[in-house]
Amino acid sequence: MPTHTDFEKGLNVLHAGGVEFIVVGGVAAILNGLGYTTYDLDVVYSRGRENIQRLVKCLEPYEPYLRGAPPGLPFQLDERTVRMGLNFTLTTTFGDLDLLGEVTGLGTYRELLPLSKEVLAFGVRCRRSNLEPLIQMKRAAGRPKDFEILGQLQALLEERRKWPHTHPDDPK
Amino acid sequence: MSDEMRYQKIEGGVLELNDASPALAPADAFDPVIEAYKRDVDRTILRENLKLSPQERSEKFVSFMRSVGKLREAAARSREN
Numbered sequence: 001m002p003t004h005t006d007f008e009k010g011l012n013v014l015h016a017g018g019v020e021f022i023v024v025g026g027v028a029a030i031l032n033g034l035g036y037t038t039y040d041l042d043v044v045y046s047r048g049r050e051n052i053q054r055l056v057k058c059l060e061p062y063e064p065y066l067r068g069a070p071p072g073l074p075f076q077l078d079e080r081t082v083r084m085g086l087n088f089t090l091t092t093t094f095g096d097l098d099l100l101g102e103v104t105g106l107g108t109y110r111e112l113l114p115l116s117k118e119v120l121a122f123g124v125r126c127r128r129s130n131l132e133p134l135i136q137m138k139r140a141a142g143r144p145k146d147f148e149i150l151g152q153l154q155a156l157l158e159e160r161r162k163w164p165h166t167h168p169d170d171p172k
Numbered sequence: 173m174s175d176e177m178r179y180q181k182i183e184g185g186v187l188e189l190n191d192a193s194p195a196l197a198p199a200d201a202f203d204p205v206i207e208a209y210k211r212d213v214d215r216t217i218l219r220e221n222l223k224l225s226p227q228e229r230s231e232k233f234v235s236f237m238r239s240v241g242k243l244r245e246a247a248a249r250s251r252e253n
């Protein structure tokens with residue numbers, strides 16, 4: 001498994017596989033304008049049956065496995081596994097991938113969809129969460145380790161509201 | 173229901189839900205702990221990033237992570253020697 005995540009590859013795999021997903025977490029924060037480092041790709045995926053089928057099919061060549069679990073477990077990311085579970089923290093041959101069926105406070109893909117925007121990033125057209133729900137997710141998670149990034153995200157929100165030169169992809 | 177109705181500001185500026193609904197605090201809600209972290213944020217970087225498109229931000233990020241990777245490899249090599 002790689003020592004870092006190839007975000008471009010991960011997004012390309014999901015996009016080419018026709019998966020309905022929204023980028024959240026650190027990558028979404030970066031796409032919203034935060035200067036930040038992150039080592040995994042977090043996405044909220046649609047729990048529709050066909051989407052789950054597309055998701056497992058496109059990831060299969062990349063050997064998805066439970067991150068942090070000892071090797072050799074009888075884990076297989078197939079349709080049944082995804083339907084029986086919800087959120088999965090995985091390693092793949094392109095890096096770390098978190099598949100989220102639901103996020104704290106904001107709910108599912110369908111609920112997050114109107115709070116997201118399609119953008120071109122990493123050479124791929126994909127949806128990323130807007131800044132406001134990202135802040136709300138982090139706040140709802142209630143983890144002390146998120147205080148620092150919450151400060152940065154709120155500062156970014158303030159700057160975006162008052163700075164006159166923001167990119168058109170960033171709504172005021 | 174408006175955000176003002178959902179939340180009340182109690183002493184110390186902490187938000188409290190007025191009801192049992194799953195509504196979230198607004199993104200710009202005041203929190204004294206977050207305010208303390210906000211003071212140390214370099215806003216010049218944020219302003220520069222805001223001028224970029226999401227594609228340009230992703231390229232900048234990838235470039236930075238490549239540099240981090242090279243530094244890590246160099247550090248690992250120096251430990252081996």
